[in-house]
């Protein structure tokens with residue numbers, strides 16, 4: 001079975017670990033969000049691709065959900081001693097090596113897709129990890145700070161400001177001109193099922209869908225498209241997805257997110273058991289829905305979620 005998954009960082013990566021356990025023989029292609037990418041200290045950092053790569057490759061800091069395990073921060077401290085920041089973005093010594101290799105290869109002329117493949121040779125994530133695009137796309141968030149409206153990089157909004165002010169708009173800068181990376185449209189066209197993990201619907205899955213051609217390819221693939229809600233009991237399980245949902249006029253709720261994707265894209269939508277009463281609303285929107293436990297507490301629980309998603313896909317296919 002060929003499965004395509006549109007993934008952000010932590011939510012996407014943890015789900016993929018369960019999916020691999022649930023479908024060990026499946027051929028899984030991950031289309032990763034690169035809208036969170038940022039240049040720091042002259043290096044290209046791809047947080048979501050790295051979170052997927054480290055999580056599936058066994059190098060992730062489990063408690064944190066991002067960054068390397070057994071990490072130290074000497075380079076960052078030395079940079080700070082020179083007065084060189086930003087100090088708000090956590091880049092550890094082990095992690096730095098990944099960004100140095102990536103930047104070196106990009107400078108030598110390799111596209112991000114080829115660089116990602118090379119990095120994955122070390123990590124062996126057990127999936128084919130593709131960036132959504134080789135072109136630069138950067139998510140910016142419009143905010144009002146000190147009485148002034150301005151656009152800041154998504155990482156500055158999320159990591160530095162901890163989303164403490166309202167997001168007035170979310171703009172994937174460059175997306176309109178971006179082309180899907182090599183293999184992305186081919187993987188979608190060849191897929192038996194497309195899954196949206198419980199990733200951020202705006203700044204992860206939404207950004208991937210903003211690359212012209214990807215949304216259309218999924219809608220036209222003629223295969224089941226099933227998603228899992230990142231919102232449980234009207235709140236994101238982790239992070240501040242409610243802030244960016246508000247920016248696009250979507251309430252923070254499992255059913256609202258399904259309606260936001262719409263029946264033109266989604267065939268099936270899993271909500272958590274605490275949101276069982278939203279199943280009827282999702283189905284009224286023309287999307288098959290079921291309430292099952294959606295907390296990724298460990299790999300077994302996550303694998304059970306993946307099995308439910310695949311079962312729902314078979315149900316809508318029939």
Ligand code: GDP
Pocket residue numbers: 007008009010011012013048051198199200201203204205228229230231232235236237238239240241294295296297
């Ligand atoms: P990010 O790029 O690291 O922010 O990660 P993603 O976009 O892939 O995923 C973030 C989303 O995952 C957040 O909106 C969370 O609500 C959601 N999430 C995290 N853990 C869980 C979980 O255990 N269950 C569900 N249903 N959602 C989760």
Ligand code: CA
Pocket residue numbers: 008009010033036047048203204
């Ligand atoms: Ca992210």
